[in-house]
Every structure is written in structure tokens, then in C-alpha cells.
Amino acid sequence: MGIGSKIRYFRTKNNLTQKELALGVCATSYLSKIENEIVEPSNEMLDIFCSKLGLETADLKLEGDYLHKLQLKSLELHRAIRNGFKESAVDLYNEIIAKNRMIIDPAMQVFKVLFGLRIALMKNEREEAFELYEETTKLQEYIPEMMKPYYNRYGGLYHYMYGSLTKSLQLYKEAEKLVPRSEIEDVYYQLALVHHLLGEYSMSTYYEEKALELFARKMDYEQCVNCQLLLGINYRKMGNLERAKETYLSILEKVTPLQNREVIAKVYHNLGLVCADEGKSSEAITAFQISLGYRDDEKSRMKTSYSISKEFLRIEDESSATKFINVGREIAESVKDEEHVIKFQVLKYKLEKLEHDPIFEFYISMIALPYFEERSDQQMIKEYIYELVAYYEECRQYKSALTYLKKIL
Template sequence: MLEGKIIKFYRERQNMMQKDLGSGICSSTHISKIERGLTEVSKETIELLAKRLGIDMKSEIETYLGLDSLLKKWHEAIIMKLNSKAESIKKQLETVPLLHMPDIYRSYTLILTRYYLLIGEDQYVDSLIGEMDRWLDLSPYDKNMLLHIKGIHGLLKKETDVSISFLHEIDPTYYNNQEYYYHLAFAYHSLNSRVLAYYYAEKSLRFFTEERIFTRIIEAEMLMLIQVEQDEYYHPKESEYQRLIEMTENLGLKHQRSMLIHNLAYQQVRKGDFEKACEYYEQSMDSRDPETSYYLGSLEGYINSATRQGLKSTEELLQLAEKGISLSEKINETTFKHFFHLHKYNLKNNKEEYYQYLEKEVFPYFKKMGLVLLIEHYSIKLFDYHMEKGNTAEANTYAKFLVEKYRQKDYFV
């Protein structure tokens, strides 16, 4: 009986004994049976108990029955990355004491953790995951949702291997949120494993298309496009990006539009059209908050393209590099801080300082963070540098990483 569950919840919430609640109404034994749903009880008795607890039973029942739908809408808003809607529902839920009923609390906590992952509040995520790890007798759905949460958390912490391990444990038989395929795709993208990244991005695209989640359709298609454009034999048409950009404009998706323009700029860099790359990077920066890593990424791309274009003065580009360093330090973005320092040494033509900084500061940091694509790129640069100087032993330390990555079983004589 739902009334009994609600009575028990509010009685315990108010630290009231059963005998005190039932005093003058019914016995503590009868209260116990009501709370456990083991006896019939009159409407009058329920009203008297509710009055003593200071609640409106009809309103509480309506609230309880509506919570499942509201939690589902909250989760959907988070999956769709509708931050404002997710925040609004969170505020609405925070006014509902019944969220702390045992049969609702777990669902609420799981979705709350997804919300904090969405807005980047890591300090809350760590605490909530620690609490959920102590839960016993998880339902199959809750167990798989917790694995998904840990996988996303691993991605944000740049613990890619850990993230992949959690995400591969998910059993889709019990977990219908196939959004996790996108997170698997992103994890493999971080490891520069393009085939698997494309494979899982395509699976996530099918899910987002079926659910008509347009924001995520664009993200999945963009991730797939990034994988194929890395192939030296593949030359994606600019129209593929323009189609997605037009979709973001029609849907009012400013963040996704900026991401697409940023990636389109990088495509121009690969084609050697640095003038067009600069134009796109400027467009991307114009629509971003300067105190974000997204802005820094476009600023770094602009400096790189403008340097290669050769039309901007060294002084102007150095000022932009200093701006990048300052912003990176302000928001604690170490990766971009290193990039802007490398740009400074490069612009000043300080080759020795460039490679010393790269070897002593930048490369160890990339290895620590597991940034595979950057490790591969700078391993080659450092290998070439040491070979040019005749430092064979040092060069081989960087060659070893690449050899191990591409080592295969020996099928030949």
C-alpha cells in the first residue's frame, strides 16, 4: 500500500516513533502493519496519520506517481545535452522530499551523477560514485547505468583505458540507453583507433536517429567524419561539413556549430589552404566563451594556420600565443598551455629551446595523460631531432614506442 510507504518515510524523516504517531489514533502494532502494507486501513485513519505528520496524502501520492516520469524527462534532457532544461528539472526535483524514499533514491542519484558529469562538476561525481559503489543488490539496469557513468567519468579524467573497460562491461540486454556507444567511440578516438571509433560512432548514430535526438546525431556524424578524414586517401567534401553546420543553425545549436566550424578549419589545414583555415578558426572563436578549452583549441589552430600562411607579423602571433598562455593558466588547461609555449619558441625560431621544452615538459605530460595521438606525433618529431643531431640512443627511445604500437605477430621467415 503506497500510503503506508509514504507514512513510514515521513515518520522516519521526522524521527517519530510508531507509538507517538499512532497515539490516540491506533496502536503502534497497527502502524507497523500499515507501513508494511499488511492490513486494510480506513480513509479516516490515513487522514488522521497524515495530519499528524503534516502532509497532504492525496498530493503526496500524486507527486510519487509523477516522479518516475519526471526522472525520465530529466535523464532524456541530459542525454540530449539540453543543459537549461536539465537544470530546470533538477531544481523542480530538489523541492520533493519523496526523492529520498529508498525505491526512488537510487534512480535519482544515478541521474544526478549524470547531470554533474554533463556540467563538469567532478567533485560531486567522485563523491556520488563512492556512495554508489557501496550499494548492494543493484538492479541490472542500475548496475549497467553505473558502469556507463564510470565510463564517462573515465573519459573526462582522460583515463581512456579505464573508461573502455567499464563501457565494454555494459550489457545492452538490461540497458536500453545505447548512448554509451558514442562514449566508446570517443574513447577509441582518443586512442587514435579510427576503425573502432567509426564503428561505435555509427552504432550510436543509429540509436540517436531512432530516438530523434538531433543534437547527438550531429555529434555522432561529426565523430565519424573526423575518423575518415584522417585517411590520407580520403578527401571529405566541404559540403559534408556545411550540411551539418546548416542543421545546427536550423536547430539553434551554437556549441555544435562552433565544433563543426573548428573541425572544418582543421580540414583546410590538412589541405594546405591556410587562409581559409584562418577564416574558419576565427568564426569558431567568435562564437565561443574565451575562458573555455574550446576557444583555446580554435585559438591554437588559428596561430598554427596563420604561422604557416606567413602573412601575419611575428609580433602579432606572439601576442596571441601569450594570450593563449594566460587564458590556459586562468582555466587550468595544461595541454593548451604547452601548445602555446611551443608556438612561442617556434615563432622566435628558438629550435633548441623548443625541443628542450618539448622533451622535458610537454612529452612527459602527454604520456602521463595518455594522449596517444599527440604522443605518436611528437615521438616522430623527437626521433627526427635526435637523429639529426646524431643522438641515436635518444632517438631510439622514441622509435620504440612506435615500434611497439605497430608490432604484429611474426608470420614470416
């Protein structure tokens, strides 16, 4: 970043127009050329600009060694986060910020906001992440080249977790071009996850296989298992239930001796979904119950509670459905998981047999569907559109039914 860009950064930060900063120094058009790195200001001009902006001239000339050190610290912090060292990452971030608190260079501000965002995502602090992401977008034009891969990856993760899946895909595709080959498998894995939620299962499988090959070369066992889990889900979504089941059972053979509770829970959860797709409700419920026995964190229990609730509703076991809907919804509300609050509310309406009541139509069309459309979550969009179509057909509102049906045909 040149001096001109820094002048623009500090001018906008001080809420000054180009005309106000240029007054008594140079023509506004000349300042515009300076800020766009077309010409360089004289030393005399630079001193006056700094005086107006409340800066020391040295504040605009931090380059070279300083940026190199910041690059090394960024890499160190990113690796701590990537390796799951949460406490160490937070401590390192706070230490870097404390040591550089007197530096007002925009690169330092970018570092503070960008890695603050990643830590907020790591800690699942949604509101903090939202505020920091908004800040990163404002600083986008000041991001040094060395930090652009982090911007795309962390922004992609933000949108994957809380925002637009389409935007997430766009950012991860940019990251694919910029990330070092030594870490490209992480980007492939995230691209597979995003394509999966967008309902693009073939593309998801393509990236998943690329990621799996690279993780296997590095003997990263944990990520290999994660890749196999997603491959199994993709096979199920594409209708290849036998291959999905084979994939999950092969994972169980590898992990059961090690008693990796989280992996075992995920496998049984997904085996339950396969059994549900096969119409084997009893086997599905058994698998979900085994999964719940291994679930140690609330959010994971919430997700399996949702799946088992749907299965109990399918077999009209209202008592059991009520139990798991209440448990799951309580967790969703406590962790402020809007997605599952909506999902459990829809199940509650179905439990109360309100599928043909206007309140159900209103909730699906005005709350549930818009939420998942904003997320670009194709799976849930299709599910709720079919709910609306069934409602309108029951009410003989065939025109409305056709309008919604066209959205997914």
C-alpha cells in the same frame, strides 16, 4: 543487496573489523558467511549487530517498494540530465536527497554519490567529480543491479573527460551490455568518441554509424549532426579529406538556415583542420576565423585559438601566433583546462624557437607526454614523440630518438 552485504557495508563504514563486530555474538568465520550471503543471521544476532552498529533493525530491511521508487527516481533524474535540462536535474537531485536524508541504506548512498558525480560532470566541476568518482569506486560492491548501467556510463564519462581513455572504453563496453535498447545509441556515440581519441578511427566510425542510424530513426536532429561531425573528423584522420569536406559542407547546408551557431562554429573549425592538412594555410586561417566569430563560450574559443595558433606558427606569422597563444592560454588557465595549458605552453616554446633547447625536451618528456600517456590520447602522444625525435636527431642523440620512435612504430 541482502542483509549480509548491508552488515558488511555498515561495519566497514564504522571502521570495525569482523572480529570486533562478531565479539560476543558469533565466531568471526560465521560473520564472514553472513556477510557473504551464505547464511542468514538469526533475529537475535541481527538485533545485536544493529545495536553495535548504531542502527535500527528496520534500517537493514528496506527493500521492495523502496528500491522500486528509487529506481523510478533514478530514471527520471537520468532523463533530465540526458535531455540537457540542467537546472531541473539539479533541483530534482536536491529534492530527492532532501526527502531521503534520513535513509541510511547503501542504495541511497550509491544514488547520492553516483548522480552527484553525473551532475558534477554536467557542471564541469573537475575537483568535485574526482572526489565523487573515488567514492563510487569504494561503493562499487554495493551498487544495486538497477544502478549498474549508470555506474558504467557515468564512470565512462568521468574518464573520457578527466581520466584514462582506456578505462573509459572498458566502462562503456560494460554499459553496452547493460543499457536498455531504448538508450543504446547514446552509448554507441560515446564509444565512438573514445575510440576516436584512442586513434582507433575505423572502430570509431563503426560505432558512429550505428549511433547515427538510431538517432535518425528517432528524428533526433541534434545528435545526427553531432554524429556527422565526428564522421567527418574520422574521414580526415583516415586521410579521406574530400569525403570529410563533403560531410562538413552537407551539414552547413542543413544548419545555416536555422543559424545554429554552435554547429556552424564546429563545422568551420573542422573545415579549417581539413585545409590545414591540405597545406592551404590561408584557407585554414579563414575558416578558423569564421569559427571564432560563431564561438559563444570560452572553452570553444580556446580550442579554435589553439588550432589557428598552430597555423600561424606554420606560416611564421609570429605576431598573430603570439596573439592567439596568449588568448587561448589565458582561457585555459582560467577554466583550469590542464590539457590546453600544456598544449599552449608547447606552442609558446616553439614560438620562442626553443625546439632545440633542453627546456623544450624536459617539458615534452616530463610533463606533456606523461599527461597524454596517462590519458591514452594517441594523437597527442604521436605528435609529441615526433617533437622529441626531431629534438634528439638535431642533437645527434640517435639512440634516444630511436627509443621514442619505437613507441609508435
